Amino acid sequence: MTVDSGTLAFSPGQSSKPIAITILGDTIDEIDETFAVRLQNPVDATIGDNPGIGTIDDDDGPTISVADLTVTEGTGGSKTANVVVSLSASSVQTVVVNYSVEVDGGATYPASVSDFGPGTGQLTFTPGQTSQQIPVSIVTDSDDEQNETFLVRLLSSPAPVDATLGDASAVVTIT
Structure with a gap:
């Protein structure tokens, strides 16, 4: 996956926003991998659950x-x-x-x-x-x-x- 950072801006009344994560595929058989998405520095809001954890399911079995x-x-x-x-x-x-x-x-x-x-x-x-x-x-x-x-x-x-x-x-x- 590629590591990136950015800013999320919520419009009034909006309660969720997607974050696109680019997964870099390979042909190596490996264990499933996890990654974290961490939110920080909120303005006019509080952060609930942090970080969010994602899992990359390996699909490259031999x-x-x-x-x-x-x-x-x-x-x-x-x-x-x-x-x-x-x-x-x-x-x-x-x-x-x-x-x-x-x-x-x-x-x-x-x-x-x-x-x-x-x-x-x-x-x-x-x-x-x-x-x-x-x-x-x-x-x-x-x-x-x-x-x-x-x-x-x-x-x-x-x-x-x-x-x-x-x-x-x-x-x-x-x-």
Whole structure:
């Protein structure tokens, strides 16, 4: 916001006057901010409540997205597929997102739950952090098979941060 000063002149019988406050928008996710409007030096009047307090509601929450991934299955044992979840911008607040790892029911060759570790969880981004990974266990084998897929879905971003879901579903392909 811009800081300014000025004079209010009331006409006879007038009991209120607006004061225009210019808010300077930005794209930074931050906590709501407060400001005070202080009246002083009245002439032929008294000041009641002083100062008046205003709040600038932050509306710049980040967008949360998850990226598709291709992982080579390999043979014997297991390996980890690290699915990347990112914020479009850093936040000064903690950002939380819930997720699920599940069978891709719409795929031509869906991976079965014996091929990967399904489940649910929650990621917590600390202030300033913009990227995290969801580790998913891949069970390897020596079977000759088609590429198989499963999904990682971002489910919700609980309050209080006003983060929104961007690309909320990633296809993980096991080759």
